[in-house]
Amino acid sequence: xxxxxxxxxxxxxxxxxxxxxxxxxxxxxxxxxxxxxxxxxxxxxxxxxxxxxxxxxxxxxxxxxxxxxxxxxxxxxxxxxxxxxxxxxxxxxxxxxxxxxxxxxxxxxxxxxxxxxxxxxxxxxxxxxxxxxxxxxxxxxxxxxxxxxxxxxxxxxxxxxxxxxxxxxxxxxxxxxxxxxxxxxxxxxxxxxxxxxxxxxxxxxxxxxxxxxxxxxxxxxxxxxxxxxxxxxxxxxxxxxxxxxxxxxxxxxxxxxxxxxxxxxxxxxxxxxxxxxxxxxxxxxxxxxxxxxxxxxxxxxxxxxxxxxxxxxxxxxxxxxxxxxxxxxxxxxxxxxxxxxxxxxxxxxxxxxxxxxxxxxxxxxxxxxxxxxxxxxxxxxxxxxxxxxxxxxxxxxxxxxxxxxxxxxxxxxxxxxxxxxxxxxxxxxxxxxxxxxxxxxxxxxxxxxxxxxxxxxxxxxxxxxxxxxxxxxxxxxxxxxxxxxxxxxxxxxxxxxxxxxxxxxxxxxxxxxxxxxxxxxxxxxxxxxxxxxxxxxxxxxxxxxxxxxxxxxxxxxxxxxxxxxxxxxxxxxxxxxxxxxxxxxxxxxxxxxxxxxxxxxxxxxxxxxxxxxxxxxxxxxxxxxxxxxxxxxxxxxxxxxxxxxxxxxxxxxxxxxxxxxxxxxxxxx
Numbered sequence: 001x002x003x004x005x006x007x008x009x010x011x012x013x014x015x016x017x018x019x020x021x022x023x024x025x026x027x028x029x030x031x032x033x034x035x036x037x038x039x040x041x042x043x044x045x046x047x048x049x050x051x052x053x054x055x056x057x058x059x060x061x062x063x064x065x066x067x068x069x070x071x072x073x074x075x076x077x078x079x080x081x082x083x084x085x086x087x088x089x090x091x092x093x094x095x096x097x098x099x100x101x102x103x104x105x106x107x108x109x110x111x112x113x114x115x116x117x118x119x120x121x122x123x124x125x126x127x128x129x130x131x132x133x134x135x136x137x138x139x140x141x142x143x144x145x146x147x148x149x150x151x152x153x154x155x156x157x158x159x160x161x162x163x164x165x166x167x168x169x170x171x172x173x174x175x176x177x178x179x180x181x182x183x184x185x186x187x188x189x190x191x192x193x194x195x196x197x198x199x200x201x202x203x204x205x206x207x208x209x210x211x212x213x214x215x216x217x218x219x220x221x222x223x224x225x226x227x228x229x230x231x232x233x234x235x236x237x238x239x240x241x242x243x244x245x246x247x248x249x250x251x252x253x254x255x256x257x258x259x260x261x262x263x264x265x266x267x268x269x270x271x272x273x274x275x276x277x278x279x280x281x282x283x284x285x286x287x288x289x290x291x292x293x294x295x296x297x298x299x300x301x302x303x304x305x306x307x308x309x310x311x312x313x314x315x316x317x318x319x320x321x322x323x324x325x326x327x328x329x330x331x332x333x334x335x336x337x338x339x340x341x342x343x344x345x346x347x348x349x350x351x352x353x354x355x356x357x358x359x360x361x362x363x364x365x366x367x368x369x370x371x372x373x374x375x376x377x378x379x380x381x382x383x384x385x386x387x388x389x390x391x392x393x394x395x396x397x398x399x400x401x402x403x404x405x406x407x408x409x410x411x412x413x414x415x416x417x418x419x420x421x422x423x424x425x426x427x428x429x430x431x432x433x434x435x436x437x438x439x440x441x442x443x444x445x446x447x448x449x450x451x452x453x454x455x456x457x458x459x460x461x462x463x464x465x466x467x468x469x470x471x472x473x474x475x476x477x478x479x480x481x482x483x484x485x486x487x488x489x490x491x492x493x494x495x496x497x498x499x500x501x502x503x504x505x506x507x508x509x510x511x512x513x514x515x516x517x518x519x520x521x522x523x524x525x526x527x528x529x530x531x532x533x534x535x536x537x538x539x540x541x542x543x544x545x546x547x548x549x550x551x552x553x554x555x556x557x558x559x560x561x562x563x564x565x566x567x568x569x570x571x572x573x574x575x576x577x578x579x580x581x582x583x584x585x586x587x588x589x590x591x592x593x594x595x596x597x598x599x600x601x602x603x604x605x606x607x608x609x610x611x612x613x614x615x616x617x618x619x620x621x622x623x624x625x626x627x628x629x630x631x632x633x634x635x636x637x638x639x640x641x642x643x644x645x646x647x648x649x650x651x652x653x654x655x656x657x658x659x660x661x662x663x664x665x666x667x668x669x
Contacts, residue, residue, distance in 0.1 A: 050120050050638050050641075051066070051068050052119070061363060063363050064592065064594060068597075068643045070643035073598055079645070080666065080667070080668075080669060087661045087663075090127060090650055091157065093109070093653065093659075107653035111158075111652075113126070115161070115646055115648075115663070117136050117635075117639070118194065121135070127151075129147050129184045131192065133197060136644065136665075137639040137644075144197065145197040147190055156224075156241070158226050165234075175196075176194075179194060181231075183228065187212040191208075203261070214284055215254075216285075218251045222251060223241070223251045225238060225240045226293065227296075231298070233300070234260045239255045240291060240292070241293040247313070248314050248320060249313075253309070254270040254285045257305075271329075273327035274327070276323065288312070288313055290311060303337040303338065304336070304391070305334070306332065306333070306334050306335075306377060306391075307332070308358035309330060309331045312326040314524040315522070317413075317508065317528065317529050320526075330347060332346045332348070332362055332377060344394035354463070355477040359483045361483075367493070377390075378495060382480040383480050386429070386555065403419055405417070405419060405461070406463060409464065411528075425560025426560035426561070427562050429553055429562070433459075433462050433464070434503060434545070439451035439453075440547075446538040450536075457469065462475065466506050470532075472505055474536075475500070484604065485497040489596075493558050495555045496594055496615060497553060497592065500588060501547075501548060502536070504536060505536050506532070507532045507533075509529060511528050548567035548568065548583075550569050551567060551585055563618075568602070586606050587655075588606070598614060601645055604631060607625075608657060626664060628650065628651050629649065631655055644665050645666045646666075648664075
């Protein structure tokens with residue numbers, strides 16, 4: 001604890017503040033961004049030996065890293081439950097990972113939240129978009145807010161995080177001097193007073209702005225906000241979730257900036273190709289553009305907004321994407337924070353027809369390669385490939401090569417990119433393709449069944465086009481990596497990330513067949529094909545590929561080498577003993593968090609465990625069973641001189657475990 005306090009005092013010291021001011025002035029940072037940056041430092045809540053977690057990713061540039069170091073490799077085995085908070089917000093529903101994706105149905109709730117801790121108060125949002133403010137030391141409730149979302153209208157129910165902003169110009173203690181920003185599933189954005197939960201009266205209309213304004217006509221399920229907005233100076237910047245594979249002219253994927261005090265619109269970036277009009281004749285943002293559904297990062301020093309984009313609708317057929325419509329799809333895009341103009345962009349998949357969108361928050365960290373230190377963006381992908389880009393230019397810091405990819409077997413009307421970008425380093429964290437020789441089973445019988453399945457389907461290397469008889473994606477459209485990855489330890493220069501190793505079968509069906517069916521998972525209305533999707537499983541319900549089906553790995557960012565990779569989880573709750581213990585590495589959905597003391601915490605697995613690993617070696621040091629799966633990203637903070645680790649355990653719509661509403665905090669006795 002003494003080391004924690006020393007770190008905190010250094011952060012809060014006058015010397016540190018002066019140093020940051022001098023650095024900002026030298027970099028030419030605008031006054032408002034500078035003030036906001038200092039307010040951000042204050043928002044860590046470091047007074048009295050406390051250390052907060054002010055944003056979803058731990059910082060404005062992600063990383064899921066904490067400087068708190070009270071919990072160590074030597075004492076982590078002593079962790080015990082300190083408190084549990086329950087909201088009551090969860091629902092049963094279709095489990096998409098088992099029963100297939102069905103946009104017309106109602107999925108089980110997904111409690112994927114990562115709380116934030118600001119000014120010694122913990123804030124979190126539920127799958128139904130209610131916000132709770134808690135005492136971070138005891139879990140006692142301080143206030144709650146209900147935005148009144150009709151969740152029966154929503155296909156997916158989740159909320160990854162809320163955001164926080166401290167107004168550097170407001171008087172201390174004034175109403176809404178500290179604001180909690182809540183995004184909602186029905187496309188609204190609320191500003192709440194951090195101390196009381198009351199709506200901020202000068203923000204929009206009665207404390208809320210309507211982000212459906214300026215969009216083309218759409219249904220309730222087609223547009224919502226599931227990730228916390230980014231905060232840059234006195235602006236909030238947000239993208240939105242747009243319903244996958246529904247129709248080509250879904251609402252625009254526009255990224256927009258708003259004034260944090262008034263809610264006034266500042267700018268919008270609609271990802272149309274260069275030279276195309278972003279606004280239609282009716283004054284709405286042009287529909288069908290790629291969206292930014294995951295978490296946006298900001299670099300205040302460089303005044304950059306760095307956004308990970310999805311792939312263009314309708315996801316799995318691109319023959320109708322005329323006019324280079326997917327120019328910005330499946331890309332990392334840096335925007336000017338004042339105007340929304342594109343500074344640079346880097347496309348990770350060309351003409352993406354596999355839903356290999358960029359799923360995770362771009363992680364901002366300095367990376368040293370061959371003795372040269374550069375500001376970098378580390379971007380994980382669904383392909384298990386990691387791109388390390390220069391933050392100011394988007395140029396890869398490790399070599400990336402364009403390699404030929406399969407060009408035969410596409411459905412009529414589709415076209416393909418002749419090449420795709422492959423990073424030479426870092427090393428891939430997933431096998432890049434599949435063949436019948438990859439069939440696996442517990443016995444020769446189910447292995448033979450899986451081989452026959454693979455022989456009857458279309459298989460091949462990564463980027464094999466989708467077919468009418470069904471194509472196996474391995475890595476699949478759920479990953480590789482997804483929204484929970486990665487965590488980065490800046491002192492060790494290590495990226496820690498979890499990877500899924502389960503194939504998915506996607507079959508394109510002609511329009512006539514789609515129209516005859518009463519239940520099509522992904523209708524792709526307006527396109528010549530709909531899509532049927534299911535996991536590649538044997539009749540025993542096990543994946544047809546060899547385990548591990550989930551792994552955790554550490555990658556050296558300087559060399560790009562994998563330092564270690566270990567199985568993550570087992571089959572507890574899914575298979576009888578002893579089979580449950582024989583298979584290592586199971587289905588997972590969530591992400592890791594790392595600490596300065598060299599620990600990696602992750603839940604994510606179907607065995608309902610939360611685990612602590614040695615960041616340096618990958619050795620498992622501790623585990624505990626949660627009430628249900630913890631399909632979220634843990635976080636950590638210090639309150640009252642004690643370090644806590646908190647994880648949301650409430651299941652996910654791909655999880656076979658029951659949904660729930662448990663926010664669980666751990667600490668040392």
